[in-house]
Amino acid sequence: MKKAAVLGTGLIGGSLALCLKERTDMEVHGYDSSAESVRLAEASGVVHRGHTELEPAVEGADVIFLAVPVGSAPGLLEWLAGLPLKPSCIVSDVGSTKGKIVEHAGRLSRLGATFIGGHPMAGSHRSGVQAASSLLFENAYYVLTPIPATPLSEVQKLSRLLEKATRARLVIMDPAHHDRVVGAISHLPHILAAALVNQVADYNASNEWFHRLAAGGFRDLTRVAASDPVMWRDILLSNREAVLDLLEDWTEGMRRIREAVHNSDAGRIEGFFRRAKEAREGLPERRKPGMIPPAHEIYVDVPDIPGEIAGVAHLLGEEGINLRNIGVMENREDRAGVLRLVLNTEEEREKAEKRLKAGGYQVFTSE
Known part of the structure; x- marks a missing residue:
């Protein structure tokens, strides 16, 4: 070639x-x-x-x-x-x-x-x-x-x-399997993020506090709503059948949680969040054999001051530890930020955790 x-x-x-x-x-x-x-x-x-x-x-x-x-x-x-x-x-x-x-x-x-x-x-x-x-x-x-x-x-x-x-x-x-999987983990979340932003924007039209207080978690959750509208129009139309099925499943899920809230069913509400928490925490470990191995992650509290992210990277660099990915999960004025660090191996994760703790950082192995 x-x-x-x-x-x-x-x-x-x-x-x-x-x-x-x-x-x-x-x-x-x-x-x-x-x-x-x-x-x-x-x-x-x-x-x-x-x-x-x-x-x-x-x-x-x-x-x-x-x-x-x-x-x-x-x-x-x-x-x-x-x-x-x-x-x-x-x-x-x-x-x-x-x-x-x-x-x-x-x-x-x-x-x-x-x-x-x-x-x-x-x-x-x-x-x-x-x-x-x-x-x-x-x-x-x-x-x-x-x-x-x-x-x-x-x-x-x-x-x-x-x-x-x-x-x-x-x-x-298989193409159809790909479209359903990607529809669920990418296309549907984009729809939901856009719908949530639009709903809050409608509320904000009569009360500006909705946007004033919309920070932190709301911004993180709806970040993808800022994507190109034309691109997402074409994506949804090209994945129409899978997206329609996924929206039906989502609507049914929302109907069930609405019913639980309406009936003050504390057990069902707690179960709804507990199942989501357990599934979210299980994502890195529950890969099928032959697929990409789980990510080796740690979470680090850092103060919101200039140079802290560079300081964390420098400490790891001194130990020869290579970062596969890094992300800021929360970063607000006068509050600690949370860095998500992804390492290539469990050995590197343990080494990074030990080095950062020795450097005075609070390190966690889950969110």
């Missing part, structure tokens, strides 16, 4: 192109309808060569990635079907829904290439090619959803390339 074409040079496409460019011997071409995005992709070294015309970008390509919004992917696939692609070419996408695009590709007999659906489950608060990073996918899930008739050798070829380039953890999954 000597040439890769990445169609779409935003955050995901740019990061994927950079992974391929840095970690393989492939010549990486980028395509975007925006001449400015192409210019930035070339200038920042994300691609070897950029194009605003599709045909020269994909000519002779061994692998093509559709790094465009889910609403645009089917049309781009149709466009590719009209071009003379290499017979051995593999085409994949990066969309967060798989059923529609896989079904569309399966019907597209004119496509002279093998289509394998893909979904790198990674992202960033930043956007655009300027935010591209070859570390974006490292240790993240990268789901592949091949058409049933796809030769195993082609799936393996793409898997090996992506494992080498992205350092992600490849998972093969």
